[in-house]
Amino acid sequence: MKLIKSILGWLDDRSGFSDVVMPMLRHVVPDNARWWYVFGSATLCAFAVQVISGIALATTYVPGGEAAYESLLYITNEAPLGNLLRGMHYYGATAMVVLAIIHMTQVFLHAAYKYPRELNWMSGVVLLFVVLGMSFTGQLLRWDANGVWSVTVAAEMAGRAPVVGPAIAHAILGGETVGGSTLTRFFAIHVFVLPGLIFAGIGLHLWLVLRHGISEMPNVDEPVDPATYKEDYEARLQKTGVPFWPIAAWRDTVFSIAVMGLIVGCALFFGPPALGTSPDPSDINANPMPDWYFWWYFAILSMLPPQLETFVILGLPVVGLLGLIVVPMFSNKGDRAPSRRPWAVGTVVFGFTALVVLTIYGYRKPWSPDFGVKPLPASVVDSSDPAVVHGAELVHQKGCMYCHEIDGYGGHRGPGLSDIGKRLTQPELIIRINNGGYNMPSFAASLNADELADMVAFLNTRGGAVLKKDASSSDSGVRK
Ligand code: HEC
Structure with a gap:
């Protein structure tokens, strides 16, 4: 005991550890910084979970093509604690994104980004985007259809940007298509580049928190005046401040432990996301879907006219990043209380409403082909003409209905075809099917002339305005 004490004492004396750390822990903070303030430290705690579980996963994960999927199967099904670790890494990521956003919302509502904490806010915004980058690159490492599909979409869209x-x-892809080199690249970004940025960012962020102190709860009678703020803040701290450790920190501790409990609980209870099917492009039963916090973004993209898609997919993150970063430049003084900042409150309410609505819309993902479609029942086909009946079978067999809805059956990637017979003539239908269109593949090579004729015969009946076939053409429907 004595020996340990003297070794520790020696280490402390020579390194100066407590001289540096104790004042940090004991620094005085406003005493009204209550439960509102726990989200930042909890985000940090979730990050710690990510680092630990991530390193553990990296000891077994193989970042290369086919082997990646195999190694994940091994981690999930055989490696000791593997399933738990994957679950913790997944729910930890979710927790980190969610907590960072709550933390940011709280800071915004309380206008804690105003003088002198502008740089705290800016570094925090950059950190949030790096964290989202971690989620995005992490998804691909799962190397199942979901991850590969998300990245393919992103890369395809980026590829449409002019010039660059x-x-x-x-x-992004490390080549022309998603493949082994994409995975290697994403792995390096996910475990070296972005975590490095996060460590540096957190270092800066925490240093700034110490430098400027934690903000007080906004007070209607005390708007921020840069000329006097620091003096007033110091004076109030002298009067009412409490040491961070141990007086103020217990709430952070309790909340962080609760968050960790929740992460581990979810990992044990729900387990990690099931590995999708391996990314086999010929597997049409894949039902690809990015992780839920990106759904809103894909929802926006899906609603845009195609010409705008490219600008938005590249532009929205940049506009979002810059828009958030400049917030303190527009207003770094004056009122902090939410009751005096109706626009700020309105922005938050509007933002979250939009997020929820878009996420729900994104969940239903009407823009993505629906591979689970059922064949059209006879009541919808509503014809005894063999050509029409065969055509109806074909629109199902050939995958038209993955993307097109007919009387409530089928996906929504393309326009509905319930009344296409009224909108397009037979020659127009033939051209469209042979040539495809924007986001519609060409079918010229996969249909023979008879199949095409039957399909057009069927589509032509959609919409009620059926052009009654004359005797000669219904003869052609008799062929088998
Ligand atoms: C991968 C999804 C997808 C598949 C599969 C697909 N389509 Fe399309 N289709 C689309 C999209 C998207 C459009 C809109 C294209 C555009 O506006 O350029 C479209 C447009 C059309 C149109 C024109 C609709 C209109 O209102 O003008 C017809 C007709 C059509 N498709 C028929 C078919 C048939 C028949 C098949 C099967 C042989 C098929 N499609 C397979 C996505 C698809």
């Missing part, structure tokens, strides 16, 4: 597009797409 192809270079960006090439840089």
